[in-house]
Amino acid sequence: MKTVAAHAGVSAQTVSRVLRGTGYVSEATRARVLASVAAVGYRPNAVGRSLRATRTPMVGLLITDITNPFYATLHKSTEAVFRERGLTLMLLNSDDDPATERTQLDLVSSYRPSGLLVAPAVHSTLTTEDLAGFGAAVLVSRTLPGLAVPSVVTNEPEAMGEATRALLDAGHRRIVAVLGPRDASTTLRRESGYRDAVRAAGAEPIVRYTDQTGPGARAAIRRALQADPGLTAAVGFNAPVTEGILRGLRDEGLECPRDVSVVGFTDAPWMSFYPPPITVVGQPVAAMGELAARLLLDVLDGKPVTPGLHVVPSVLLRRESVAPPRPRPHDEKRTPCTS
Amino acid sequence: MKTVAAHAGVSAQTVSRVLRGTGYVSEATRARVLASVAAVGYRPNAVGRSLRATRTPMVGLLITDITNPFYATLHKSTEAVFRERGLTLMLLNSDDDPATERTQLDLVSSYRPSGLLVAPAVHSTLTTEDLAGFGAAVLVSRTLPGLAVPSVVTNEPEAMGEATRALLDAGHRRIVAVLGPRDASTTLRRESGYRDAVRAAGAEPIVRYTDQTGPGARAAIRRALQADPGLTAAVGFNAPVTEGILRGLRDEGLECPRDVSVVGFTDAPWMSFYPPPITVVGQPVAAMGELAARLLLDVLDGKPVTPGLHVVPSVLLRRESVAPPRPRPHDEKRTPCTS
DNA sequence: CTGAAAGCGCTTACAG
DNA sequence: CTGAAAGCGCTTACAG
Numbered sequence: 125m126k127t128v129a130a131h132a133g134v135s136a137q138t139v140s141r142v143l144r145g146t147g148y149v150s151e152a153t154r155a156r157v158l159a160s161v162a163a164v165g166y167r168p169n170a171v172g173r174s175l176r177a178t179r180t181p182m183v184g185l186l187i188t189d190i191t192n193p194f195y196a197t198l199h200k201s202t203e204a205v206f207r208e209r210g211l212t213l214m215l216l217n218s219d220d221d222p223a224t225e226r227t228q229l230d231l232v233s234s235y236r237p238s239g240l241l242v243a244p245a246v247h248s249t250l251t252t253e254d255l256a257g258f259g260a261a262v263l264v265s266r267t268l269p270g271l272a273v274p275s276v277v278t279n280e281p282e283a284m285g286e287a288t289r290a291l292l293d294a295g296h297r298r299i300v301a302v303l304g305p306r307d308a309s310t311t312l313r314r315e316s317g318y319r320d321a322v323r324a325a326g327a328e329p330i331v332r333y334t335d336q337t338g339p340g341a342r343a344a345i346r347r348a349l350q351a352d353p354g355l356t357a358a359v360g361f362n363a364p365v366t367e368g369i370l371r372g373l374r375d376e377g378l379e380c381p382r383d384v385s386v387v388g389f390t391d392a393p394w395m396s397f398y399p400p401p402i403t404v405v406g407q408p409v410a411a412m413g414e415l416a417a418r419l420l421l422d423v424l425d426g427k428p429v430t431p432g433l434h435v436v437p438s439v440l441l442r443r444e445s446v447a448p449p450r451p452r453p454h455d456e457k458r459t460p461c462t463s
Numbered sequence: 464m465k466t467v468a469a470h471a472g473v474s475a476q477t478v479s480r481v482l483r484g485t486g487y488v489s490e491a492t493r494a495r496v497l498a499s500v501a502a503v504g505y506r507p508n509a510v511g512r513s514l515r516a517t518r519t520p521m522v523g524l525l526i527t528d529i530t531n532p533f534y535a536t537l538h539k540s541t542e543a544v545f546r547e548r549g550l551t552l553m554l555l556n557s558d559d560d561p562a563t564e565r566t567q568l569d570l571v572s573s574y575r576p577s578g579l580l581v582a583p584a585v586h587s588t589l590t591t592e593d594l595a596g597f598g599a600a601v602l603v604s605r606t607l608p609g610l611a612v613p614s615v616v617t618n619e620p621e622a623m624g625e626a627t628r629a630l631l632d633a634g635h636r637r638i639v640a641v642l643g644p645r646d647a648s649t650t651l652r653r654e655s656g657y658r659d660a661v662r663a664a665g666a667e668p669i670v671r672y673t674d675q676t677g678p679g680a681r682a683a684i685r686r687a688l689q690a691d692p693g694l695t696a697a698v699g700f701n702a703p704v705t706e707g708i709l710r711g712l713r714d715e716g717l718e719c720p721r722d723v724s725v726v727g728f729t730d731a732p733w734m735s736f737y738p739p740p741i742t743v744v745g746q747p748v749a750a751m752g753e754l755a756a757r758l759l760l761d762v763l764d765g766k767p768v769t770p771g772l773h774v775v776p777s778v779l780l781r782r783e784s785v786a787p788p789r790p791r792p793h794d795e796k797r798t799p800c801t802s
Numbered sequence: 803c804t805g806a807a808a809g810c811g812c813t814t815a816c817a818g
Numbered sequence: 819c820t821g822a823a824a825g826c827g828c829t830t831a832c833a834g
Contacts, residue, residue, distance in 0.1 A: 125827065135805045140829060148803050167596075170573035171513045172827030175810045180510060191535045199529050203556060212570060215529075215554045217542060231551060234509035257506075338732065364732075371736050393677065393703075394733035397710050464811065474821045479813060487819050511811025514826045805834080811826105818821080 125166070132160035143168065174236065182212045183420065184232035184240045184258075188220040193363065194390060194409055195243065198264065201413030202241060209421060211238060218245045225250070233257060239420045244268050246305045260423035264416040267309040272431045274423075276416040280310065283405045283438040284317030287359055287387045290403060290440060292325045295448045296357040296385060300348045301329070302369055304336035304361045311361070314389060318359060334368075336361055341368025342375070349376050349384075356449035357385040363392040366402060381447035391441060401443035412436050464505070471499035482507065513575065521551045522759065523571035523579045523597070527559040532702065533729060533748055534582065537603065540752030541580060548760060550577060557584045564589070572596060578759045583607050585644045599762035603755040606648040611770045613762075615755040619649065622744045622777040623656030626698055626726045629742060629779060631664045634787045635696040635724060639687045640668070641708055643675035643700045650700070653728060657698060673707075675700055680707025681714070688715050688723075695788035696724040702731040705741060720786035730780060740782035751775050 129136045134153055141147045142157040149157075160166075174180040183206055187195040203213045216232055218225035225245040232240065239260035244250055244267075252272050255261035263275040291299050301318045304311040311333070319329045332348050334340035341360065345368065349355055360366035366388030373384055380386050381400060388395065388404035395402040415436055422429050468475045473492055480486045481496040488496075499505075513519040522545055526534040542552045555571055557564035564584040571579065578599035583589055583606075591611050594600035602614040630638050640657045643650040650672070658668045671687050673679035680699065684707065688694055699705035705727030712723055719725050720739060727734065727743035734741040754775055761768050 136827090137806085137829080138804060141804085144829085150803060153804085167569070168573050169575060169827050170570075171510055171519060171575055172810090173829075174510045175508075175514050175812085175827075176829045178810060190529065190538050191532065193530065193532070193535075196530045196532075196535050199554070200556065212553075214551075215538070217539065230506070231509075234507050236508060236510055367732060367736070374736065392733075393706060394731075394737070397706070397713065398733070399738060475811090476813080476822085477820060480820085483813085489819060492820085508811050511826090512813075514811075514828085515813045517826060803834105805832105807832085808830085810828090810830100813826090814824085816821105816823085818819105 128157065128160045128164050128166045131164050132157045178236060179238050179259075180212075180236050181210055182214050182235060182237040183417075184214050184216060184229075184237050184242075186216045186218055186225065186228055186232065186240065186242045188218050188243060188245060190215065190217055193392065194265070194407070197409040198243075198413040198416075201410040202417040205414055205417035205421070220245045222247050222249050229254065239424060241416055241420060246308050260420050262416050262420045262423070264412060265310065267433065269309075274419050274429050274431050274434060276412050276419065276434045276436065277313070278407050278412065278438045279435050280313035280438075281317035281320070283440065284314040284359070284389065285321040286440045287389065287403075287405050288318050288321035289325075290387055290442065290446055291357045291359070291385055292321065292327070294357075294385060294446050297325075297327045297449075298330065298352065298354045299327070299357040299359065300345070300352075300355055301331050301359050302341050302344050302348070302361055302365050303331060303333050304365070306333045308336075314361060330355070334361070334365060336365055338364040338368040338371065341365035342372040343368075345369045345372035346375055349373075349378070355384065357387075357446075360386065360388040363388065363390045363395075366390075366392075366395070366404070370398075370402075381445050382450070385446045385449070387446060396443065400445045402445045403443045404441050405438050406441045407438050408436050467496065467499045467503050467505045470503050471496045517575060518577050518598075519551075519575050520549055521553050521574060521576040522756075523553050523555060523568075523576050523581075525555045525557055525564065525567055525571065525579065525581045527557050527582060527584060529554065529556055532731065533604070533746070536748040537582075537752040537755075540749040541756040544753055544756035544760070559584045561586050561588050568593065578763060580755055580759060585647050599759050601755050601759045601762070603751060604649065606772065608648070613758050613768050613770050613773060615751050615758065615773045615775065616648075616652070617746050617751065617777045618774050619652035619777075620656035620659070622779065623653040623698070623728065624660040625779045626728065626742075626744050627657050627660035628664075629726055629781065629785055630696040630698070630724055631660065631666070633696075633724060633785050636664075636666045636788075637669065637691065637693045638666070638696040638698065639684070639691075639694055640670050640698050641680050641683050641687070641700055641704050642670060642672050643704070645672045647675075653700060669694070673700070673704060675704055677703040677707040677710065680704035681711040682707075684708045684711035685714055688712075688717070694723065696726075696785075699725065699727040702727065702729045702734075705729075705731075705734070705743070709737075709741075720784050721789070724785045724788070726785060735782065739784045741784045742782045743780050744777050745780045746777050747775050 125136050125139050128139045141149050142154050206213050216228040222245050240258040243265045261273050267275045322329045332344040334344045358369050360369050378384050388402050391404050391406040419429050464475050464478050468478045480488050481493050545552050555567040561584050579597040582604040600612050606614045661668045671683040673683045697708050699708050717723050727741050730743050730745040
C-alpha cells in the first residue's frame with residue numbers, strides 16, 4: 125500500500141479510503157490511486173486488515189464429514205449466503221470425534237473469525253462459553269442439550285412419524301428402525317417420532333442403533349431380520365443407512381418392497397431411479413443451510429435471534445418402496461429379479 | 464501475549480519461544496509461562512503470526528463444486544495430509560466459472576497462503592504467473608494447456624480405452640461416448656482413449672458432449688438413441704453422467720444390459736448395488752489427493768518436483784452392466800422389470 | 803478532502 | 819538463557 129501511495133503521490137490512508145470506498149476522496153485522486161493500484165500490481169493483504177480490525181471476515185463451518193452429501197450441500201448453500209456479504213467460509217471436518225472437534229475449533233478460533241456454524245460431533249464437549257468466544261454461533265442439523273445457541277433442525281419427530289405411518293397405513297406392524305448413534309440428537313429426535321407413531325398404532329417399537337454408515341446398517345438389518353422372522357418393514361436413519369438396508373435385504377435374499385418395505389430419511393439422487401424408487405423423507409438441506417447462515421448474519425447485525433430450535437419442515441416423498449406386508453418365506457432363499 | 468508475559472514476569476519474546484518450542488528456555492521459566500498461559504486463558508492469534516511471517520500456514524483448495532463426491536473425497540484426503548503438517552486447508556468453489564474462479568483466487572491469495580491446489584474451471588483463464596504468486600501450486604484432476612505446474616491426473620486415455628474395449632470385446636460396434644464439456648482437459652483425455660479404442664476395432668466413434676450433469680446426460684443419451692437405432696452401448700463421462708444415461712435408457716423403455724450395455728467412469732456407492740451393478744472405471748480419488756498434497760509439500764520443502772503430469776492409475780471394475788449386443792426393438796416400448 | 807501517528811498480535815534479527 | 823527494538827500491512831481515531 126505504501127508503494128501505491130508513493131506512486132500516486134498520496135498517503136497510505138488515502139489509498140485505504142479509495143480501496144474501501146469509505147470517506148471523502150476527490151474524484152481526481154480516486155482515479156490517480158486506482159491507476160497506481162493497477163500500475164503497481166497491488167494485491168490487498170487480508171492478514172493486515174484482519175489484524176487491525178481484530179476480526180476476520182470469515183465464518184467457520186465445522187461439520188463431521190464433507191463426503192457426506194448432506195454436509196456438502198450445507199457448505200454450498202451457506203457459502204452462497206456468506207459470499208454476497210463478503211464473508212469467506214472456512215470448512216473444517218471433525219471426523220465426528222470430540223477431540224478433533226476441539227482442535228479444529230481452536231484452529232479456526234485462532235483466525236479470529238466473525239462467526240461459527242457447527243454440526244457438533246456425537247459426544248461433543250462444546251459448551252456455551254466455547255461458542256461465546258466466536259461472537260456469533262449457530263448450530264445446524266444437530267443440537268446440543270443445554271446450549272443457549274440458535275439451532276437449525278428439521279422437524280425430525282413429525283417427519284419420522286409420517287414415514288413410519290406410511291408403513292403402518294400399508295398394514296405393517298413389525299417395523300424395525302435402523303438408527304444412528306444412540307446419543308446423537310438426530311437419533312433421539314427421529315427415534316421419538318418413530319416410537320410415538322408405532323405405539324399410537326398399537327404396535328411394538330423395534331430399534332437398532334448403528335454408526336450411521338452403510339456397512340453398519342447392512343450388518344444391523346441382517347441381524348434384525350434373522351432375529352425376527354416377522355419383520356416386514358424398515359425405516360432408515362439417513363441415506364447411507366438406507367443403502368445399507370437395501371444391501372442387507374439382498375444379502376438375505378429378500379426383495380423390496382415384495383418381502384420388506386423400506387422408507388428412508390434424507391434423499392439421494394439414486395433413490396429416485398433405483399428399482400424400486402425409494403420412499404423417503406426429503407430434508408430441505410439447502411434451506412437449512414440458508415436459514416442457519418441468515419441467523420448468523422442476524423446475530424452479527426445485532427438483530428434479536430431466538431436461541432432455541434429453528435425448524436425447517438421436511439416432506440415425505442412417496443415413491444414405490446412401500447407395499448402391503450406379506451408373510452416372509454422362512455425356509456427358502458429368493459434371488460432378486462435379474463433383468 | 465503481553466498479558467501472559469506480565470503474569471509470568473518475563474518478556475513477550477520468551478512467551479513466544481515457549482509457545483513455539485523454539486530456542487533455549489530454562490525449564491523453570493517454561494513451566495511458569497505455561498502456567499500463566501493457562502491462568503490467563505491465552506488463545507494464540509494466527510493473524511498476528513501470519514502478518515509477521517508474511518505467510519499463512521494455509522493451503523487453498525479451489526475446486527468447481529463440493530457437492531460432486533469426487534471433490535469431497537479430494538478435500539478429505541488432502542486435508543489429512545496437510546493437517547499433520549500443521550497446514551489448514553481452505554476450500555473454495557469456483558462453480559466451474561472462470562470469473563468466479565478468478566474472484567476466489569484473489570480472495571485466497573489475500574490471505575497469503577503457503578500454497579494452492581486447483582482443479583481449474585472449464586474455460587479457466589489461469590496463467591503460470593497467476594499461480595507463481597502462490598509459491599507452490601499443483602493442479603489436480605484437470606490440467607491446463609501450457610501451464611508449467613505439476614498436475615495430478617489419472618491415466619484417463621488408457622482407462623477409457625480399457626472401458627471401451629470391455630464393450631468392444633463383448634461384441635458391440637455402435638458405442639456412444641457421453642462426454643463432458645467439449646474443452647475440458649478431462650473430456651479431451653477420456654475422448655482420445657475412447658476414439659483410439661473404437662478405431663482400433665475398426666468401428667466408428669459416436670460422441671455427445673454434455674454439461675457433465677445427470678439431466679444433461681439424460682437428454683443427450685435420449686437424442687443419441689433416437690438418432691441411431693443401431694446403438695447398443697454407452698460409456699459415461701463421470702458418475703452423474705452415468706446416472707443420466709441409466710435414466711435416459713429407462714425413459715426410452717430400454718433395459719441395461721439387455722438392450723444397451725453401459726460402462727461408467729468414476730465409481731459411486733450406488734453403482735455396486737444397483738441392478739445391474741455398473742461396470743465402471745474406478746478413479747483412485749484419495750490417492751490423487753494425497754499425491755497432489757505431497758507434491759505441494761515437496762515444493763514447499765524445496766525438493767525438486769517435475770512440472771508435468773503425475774499419473775495415478777485407475778482400474779476397471781468389471782460388474783454386470785455389459786452383455787453381448789442384441790438388435791434393439793424399434794416399434795415396441797418395453798417396461799422395466801418391476802419387482 | 804487529505805495526512806501523521808499509533809497500534810492490532812505476533813516473530814525476527816540483534817544484543818547481552 | 820533472556821530481553822529491547824522493529825516491523826509485517828493494514829485501519830482507526832485524530833488533526834488539519
